[in-house]
Structure formats: structure tokens, C-alpha cells
Amino acid sequence: MKRVFLTAAGLMALLHSFSQKPTDTTGFESRKLKIEEINLVSSYYSQNGNNSAVTGGIGSERLTDIANIFDIKLTKYDKKLRKHSFGAEIGIDHYTSASSDMIDLKANSSASHADTRIYPSLSWSVENEKKGTSFGIGLSASSEFDYKSFGGNVFFSRKTKNKNGEFTARFQTYLDRVSLVLPVELRADPNEKERDYPTSPRNSFAGALSYSRIINQRLQIMFLADIVQQQGYLSLPFHRVYFTDASVHQESLPDNRFKIPLGFRANYFLGDRFIIKTYYRFYKDDWGLTSHTADIEVPVKITPFLSVSPFYRFYSQTAIKYFAPYQQHSAPEQYYTSNYDYSKFNSNFLGAGIRMAPPKGIFGAAHFSMIELRYGHYTKTNGMQSNIVSMNLKFK
């Protein structure tokens, strides 16, 4: 009996040892192309004010915009275990604008009261997770009635040895063309057809550097610096400027603009439920504009999968050298604008968002991984105000 028991125990031990799978130590990653995530962002934006640039700094700035952006990210690993990421995005905005409708002051309503902008883009990047380096390129385009854009960018990033810091350098360019749609009363031929509008180039070149650093298990920071040079037609042809003698002119701005924005981010995880996200930007350009931006957002984790995020953003800018209100410009000036986006003002942007990302998916749908809703109210001290409601659906 004892022999039978011992034999059975020995057989059980033998079978158990063969049933265990060997540990995979090869670092195997599937090389199939797979969908990493799909995002849909939709928003509704509505604004109003009384300083329309189309009518010389007075008049309605009422505008609504419905935007939809769809993007997909795919990844695969190559033979050398480098991670390739492929991104494709397409955005469609449709806006209606009371001010754009005033390009022809005599028409009750014109074709310019509404427009649709389409903006697709593609990107590719490769990451060597062992070395901590990444390289990528991107192409973009944008098309609306009076503005066409083609853009490209390239970036390189490298993590520090301990993987607690990362340097990134990016170069971005936009080669754009502005259709010269003048106010009707300033056209040489009032019956000018849309197909006859001449175009003028506007080119932008930007170099961007950033450095992110983990300070400790709860705090990480980032420094950002851009250098931007723009050349070409930098005004908008349908913006009017009224001089002190009541004569009407087309907006005129220099054909060069040099900008330096500097940014700083700091995110801190406080306790187990609160995250404090901060952002500051200092900006200066050679048109005389200096601005400060300060932003704080505090996501509060109600549960690990549900959070509420109130936010507040303050912005302050000085006016550019060439700005003056309605009927304040005069003939000797070479450059002039009454676009209140270039005036001296402060703005406040206040709102909140809610984010749900349950592990089993939204409504139990495994691939529907996250939904986020966000509302913000924006006011400027020059009287313009707006509201924006946004939604992000994520699928994995």
C-alpha cells in the first residue's frame, strides 16, 4: 500500500513539472501591424463680440464652428525590435461667420458667410526602446475656400541613460497660399469671380526644442522653446481698416514676423486622488506683441476610472505696433490693422471636464476604452466671449 501511494505521488509530481510552461525570456514582440488606438474628437464652438476686423474693428463677431477630427494609430515591431508607429488623421471644420458675411457690405448674405475646412495629415515614427531614441516625420495639408496649406515636420528625441529625462528637437514648416479676396468695394473689378482670385504665399518655419525630466515618483516637468519665422502675406486680405478721414483701406502688415515662445509644464500627483497640472508660456515677437499664458488643471479621481477636471487659463497680451481701433489710423502709416486679436487684452478661460475609462470598456464594450467630455467659457476684456463643448471617444 505504501509503495502504491509513493508511486502515485511520484507520478503526480512528474506530471506537474511537465505541465508548467517554460518562462519566455526572448523579449518577443509580435511583428504584426496592429491598431494601437482610434480617436474621435468633436467640438462645437460659438463666439460673439463687437469688434469685427472685416468691418474695420466694429460689428458682429458672431461665429459658430463644428469640428470633427478622426485619427488612427497603428504600430508594429521590426526584426530589430524597433517600434514603428503610423498615424493618419483627418479633420473637418464647418463654420458660419457673421463677419465673413460682410466682405460684401451690400449683400444680405453671401457665400462667404460659411466655409468648410478639411485638414488631413500622416505621420511615421520609429522608436528604439533599448537605446531610448525616436525619429519621425509628418506631412499635413489644409484646404478652405481662401487658404491652402502644405506642411511637413521632422523630429528626433533621445532619453537620458536612466530614462528619467528626454530631449526632443523638431523642425516644422508650412508652405501656404492665401487667396486675395478683397472687400468688394476695394476690388478693381466688382464682378470678379471666385476662380479669378490671385494668391500670395505665406511660409512658416519653426524649430522647437523640449526637455522633460522626472523629478521624483510624483513630479515631472518640461521646458519648451520655439523659434518661428514667418514670411509672405501675413495679413488677411478681407480685413478693412478705416482711417481718421473715414476712407477705407485693406489691412497692411509686414511680410516678416519673428516669434519666440518659451513654455514650462509641471505635473504633480498629490496623494492618491489629485493631479495638479500647470503650464506657463512667455511669448515675444518683432511686431511688438508680448504675452503671458498661465494654465492650471486639477483632475480629481473620483474612482481610479472616473475623474473630473476643473481648469482655468489666464492670458494677457500687449498690442502689436500696428494696431489701432476704428478710424484711428492715418495716411502716413505704412502698416495698419484694426484686428482686435492683435490689440491689448486679457482673457480668462474657465471650465471642467469629465473622463471615464473603465477597464472593461464603456457600457461593457471592450474596445470602447474611454469617453471624455469638456466644457469651457472664454472671455476677453475687449468684449469677445465664446463657449466650447468638446468630446473625445477612444477605441483600443
Add this chain to the structure above:
Amino acid sequence: MKRKKVNGPLGYTMAGIAVLLLACSCTTVKEYQKNKLNDAEMILANRKIEKTELSFQGYREGASGANAGKSGGGCGCN
């Protein structure tokens, strides 16, 4: 005696030095210790839902850039 207010270039310089000192006072955090840093809401960038907000700010304000978004061009914005 009136206390001197620290502002202007001196204030910015002191703030910059304080931030640099903060950046240098770092501990090395191992991958298994990054659970809080890797939270989706701790990302050091604008989230996708903020994309259209950045867009209207680019149109309605004179400044742009230093946020990994557009810094000029690509649209009829400033």
C-alpha cells in the same frame, strides 16, 4: 523702510534659477516606481480633447507655440 518688490528681469532670473535647481534635485525613478507618473492624466502635453481649444486660441490670440502645437501657419490664424 519700504521692501523692494522683486519683479522684472531680476524676478524672472530668480524664477529661472529656482526651476533649474528643482530640475537638478532629481532622484532616479525606476520603471516599477512610475505608476503615478504613467497615469494617462499626468501626460506632459495637451490631450487630444484640447486640440480644438488650441485651434480657437490660435485664431483669437496673437501668441502661439511652445505647446507642441502650431506656432504659426497651417491655417488662416495668427
